[in-house]
Amino acid sequence: MELNPNSAFGYYNSATLQTVLCAGKDADQNVARALFLSPMDPHLQSMFGTRALAAFVTDDLAAAIRYSDRAVAAPNPHLYVFMIAAAVYNRAGHEDKARACVDRIRALNAPFGKTDFLTHFNLRDPDRLAALSEAFDSLDI
Numbered sequence: 001m002e003l004n005p006n007s008a009f010g011y012y013n014s015a016t017l018q019t020v021l022c023a024g025k026d027a028d029q030n031v032a033r034a035l036f037l038s039p040m041d042p043h044l045q046s047m048f049g050t051r052a053l054a055a056f057v058t059d060d061l062a063a064a065i066r067y068s069d070r071a072v073a074a075p076n077p078h079l080y081v082f083m084i085a086a087a088v089y090n091r092a093g094h095e096d097k098a099r100a101c102v103d104r105i106r107a108l109n110a111p112f113g114k115t116d117f118l119t120h121f122n123l124r125d126p127d128r129l130a131a132l133s134e135a136f137d138s139l140d141i
Contacts, residue, residue: 008038015050022125024058027051045074049081052088053121057128064088072101079105083117087135102139113141 011034018027031051034041041047048071055064068085071077086101105112114136123129 005038005041008034008041009043011037012041012043012047012050015047015054019050019054019057020121020123022057022123022128024054024056024060027054028058028063042075045071045077045081048074049077049084053084056084056088056091056132057123057125061088061092065092065094068097072104077104079108079110079112080117080120083112083136083141086139086141087132090135090139091131098135098139102141105141 011030015027015030015034018024018030028051031047031054034047035044048067052064052067052071055061055067065088068088071081072085074081082101082105086098086105089095089098089101114133117136118129118133121132123132
């Protein structure tokens, strides 16, 4: 396999859908492939955010933290990335990092929170959806 940013976006989009379907392992494999095909992709923050959420749905908090760290450190992370990272950090007991993500969301003055996020990432596994929702509730976002 060789670098191919055009194919990378397809794998990333597949991974996003697989994450919503709570097929975390398949999602992780597709994000890994996307990152291999386009290691300097302008959507790195989204790819790492998706990978963090995929790890969250498989209850691999150590991996979810690693990918959240990379997502928020990548250029131009967006609201969804900060929401994912906040939930991951909250569930892992890293309240300082979770609060920093919430502060970044609020600093943008965007009317954005749990309902907006779950409209797009409505996890199909009720237990994982509840875990995500509880994290958002405890952070008041």
